Amino acid sequence: MSDEGKKSLAMVVMSGDFDKLAGAFIIANGAAAMGMDVTMFFTFWGLRAIKKNVGSGKTLFGKMIGLMYGGGIDKSHPSKFAFGGMGRWMFKKMMGNHNVQTLPEMRDLAVELGVGMYPCQMSMDVMEIPQESFIDGVKDAVGVGFFLLKAQTAEIQLFI
Amino acid sequence: MSDEGKKSLAMVVMSGDFDKLAGAFIIANGAAAMGMDVTMFFTFWGLRAIKKNVGSGKTLFGKMIGLMYGGGIDKSHPSKFAFGGMGRWMFKKMMGNHNVQTLPEMRDLAVELGVGMYPCQMSMDVMEIPQESFIDGVKDAVGVGFFLLKAQTAEIQLFI
Amino acid sequence: MSDEGKKSLAMVVMSGDFDKLAGAFIIANGAAAMGMDVTMFFTFWGLRAIKKNVGSGKTLFGKMIGLMYGGGIDKSHPSKFAFGGMGRWMFKKMMGNHNVQTLPEMRDLAVELGVGMYPCQMSMDVMEIPQESFIDGVKDAVGVGFFLLKAQTAEIQLFI
Numbered sequence: 001m002s003d004e005g006k007k008s009l010a011m012v013v014m015s016g017d018f019d020k021l022a023g024a025f026i027i028a029n030g031a032a033a034m035g036m037d038v039t040m041f042f043t044f045w046g047l048r049a050i051k052k053n054v055g056s057g058k059t060l061f062g063k064m065i066g067l068m069y070g071g072g073i074d075k076s077h078p079s080k081f082a083f084g085g086m087g088r089w090m091f092k093k094m095m096g097n098h099n100v101q102t103l104p105e106m107r108d109l110a111v112e113l114g115v116g117m118y119p120c121q122m123s124m125d126v127m128e129i130p131q132e133s134f135i136d137g138v139k140d141a142v143g144v145g146f147f148l149l150k151a152q153t154a155e156i157q158l159f160i
Numbered sequence: 161m162s163d164e165g166k167k168s169l170a171m172v173v174m175s176g177d178f179d180k181l182a183g184a185f186i187i188a189n190g191a192a193a194m195g196m197d198v199t200m201f202f203t204f205w206g207l208r209a210i211k212k213n214v215g216s217g218k219t220l221f222g223k224m225i226g227l228m229y230g231g232g233i234d235k236s237h238p239s240k241f242a243f244g245g246m247g248r249w250m251f252k253k254m255m256g257n258h259n260v261q262t263l264p265e266m267r268d269l270a271v272e273l274g275v276g277m278y279p280c281q282m283s284m285d286v287m288e289i290p291q292e293s294f295i296d297g298v299k300d301a302v303g304v305g306f307f308l309l310k311a312q313t314a315e316i317q318l319f320i
Numbered sequence: 321m322s323d324e325g326k327k328s329l330a331m332v333v334m335s336g337d338f339d340k341l342a343g344a345f346i347i348a349n350g351a352a353a354m355g356m357d358v359t360m361f362f363t364f365w366g367l368r369a370i371k372k373n374v375g376s377g378k379t380l381f382g383k384m385i386g387l388m389y390g391g392g393i394d395k396s397h398p399s400k401f402a403f404g405g406m407g408r409w410m411f412k413k414m415m416g417n418h419n420v421q422t423l424p425e426m427r428d429l430a431v432e433l434g435v436g437m438y439p440c441q442m443s444m445d446v447m448e449i450p451q452e453s454f455i456d457g458v459k460d461a462v463g464v465g466f467f468l469l470k471a472q473t474a475e476i477q478l479f480i
Contacts, residue, residue: 007312009308012343012347012478014339014340014343019174019204019205020174023172023174023203023204023319026282026304027172027304027307027308030303030304030305030308031308034305034308034309036308036312043343044339044343045339045399079205091286094286094287094288095286098282098285098286100282100285100286122346122418122420125418125420126411126414126415126418126420127414128414143350144346144347144350145350145354147347148329148347148350148351148354148356148476151475151476152327152356152475152476153475154476155311155312155313156308156311156312156314156317157317157476157477157478158172158317158318158319158478159319159343159478159479159480160319167472169468179334179364179365180334183332183334183363183364183479186442186464187332187464187467187468190463190464190465190468191468194465194468196468196472239365251446254446254447254448255446258442258445258446260442260445260446315471315472315473316468316471316472316474316477317477318332318477318478318479319479320479
């Protein structure tokens with residue numbers, strides 16, 4: 001239950017895979033549409049879901065991570081059958097054929113529905129991703145304690 | 161708590177990996193054996209867990225998915241060390257040696273114990289998998305809202 | 321809520337990946353530091369997180385698993401960009417640069433904070449990993465029913 005007496009959902013999003021991110025946003029948006037208070041805590045690979053399409057990292061390591069895992073949500077691969085981009089193309093095609101939203105559209109809807117999207121400060125430090133690299137609508141970075149407080153009172157908790 | 165006053169478990173099964181599916185069914189069956197009301201919501205790759213051993217898809221994309229990820233639960237690979245089928249063979253052997261049930265046996269037990277196995281309608285649409293392709297005992301397809309309502313009142317929620 | 325009236329967290333740790341294990345311990349230690357009662361139920365690949373750096377398995381299969389997935393927590397690879405050990409090296413470097421604990425340090429802290437670390441008996445049987453192969457501080461092996469009882473009364477449940 002949230003402070004305003006709404007049922008609530010608290011989710012860790014650690015994956016940066018296309019399919020997992022689609023699952024995370026479909027669940028988050030469904031819950032928000034049902035009037036739930038929704039918190040998404042983006043950590044590690046999950047940070048890509050809220051990044052603008054820009055590079056990252058100042059040090060050599062940061063730049064390497066940026067090169068290997070650069071680009072925003074639209075560059076994510078499915079966790080199976082990545083095939084160097086072919087898998088992503090195919091799933092986008094199939095989702096389009098069946099009138100399912102694209103990942104960027106799902107994310108826009110999450111912002112509209114008031115889903116609380118929080119980046120993990122420690123992951124940002126380790127991967128050298130600054131707050132400015134996130135899209136508008138993303139909250140200020142928080143720590144794991146923030147997530148745990150939300151999760152303690154939430155009706156639903158998930159790790160994705 | 162379920163409508164009948166039982167403690168309840170609600171689970172998203174998105175993975176189609178051998179080891180993750182084994183984990184999902186072991187947890188689900190354990191909970192059902194303890195008298196809990198159990199809901200498994202199968203999405204995306206997880207749909208393979210409830211499919212008969214038949215092909216899928218009418219369009220080119222559907223057929224490709226079918227080819228790449230075809231077959232039912234007995235064709236699933238472990239998430240590590242797939243080795244083109246070798247990993248699956250080895251784990252089945254080791255599980256057999258130690259009197260652990262096979263995946264199809266676990267699934268049969270889930271049906272017997274009254275575990276509610278629900279396919280995700282949106283995933284079925286995108287992957288072009290019709291209701292007829294599922295084994296007996298699987299419920300009619302539902303949306304994410306159904307899962308969320310179950311999860312809101314469940315004592316335990318998991319995403320696998 | 322635990323027997324002593326503390327808020328509680330119950331977690332299945334099935335993954336043996338570097339990044340997932342870091343996430344699991346960061347969440348567990350954060351919760352324990354906030355005064356929560358924390359249960360980690362290590363299954364399958366997750367068992368590596370609590371192993372000493374020794375081989376495993378008496379049968380051919382056990383030895384093969386040991387060879388392929390041998391070594392303890394310090395040998396875990398990230399779930400992306402393993403690059404034959406290069407990914408692990410890079411992440412350790414980046415975490416060190418930003419004063420994040422190493423995995424073994426996180427695990428030591430979990431022991432100190434009184435996190436309950438339980439190995440899964442069935443996984444130990446299948447993978448032929450004996451209780452002696454675990455570090456000090458690990459509890460005696462339990463079954464899935466133990467986890468489910470902890471999870472039923474826990475405020476937070478996660479599957480990692």
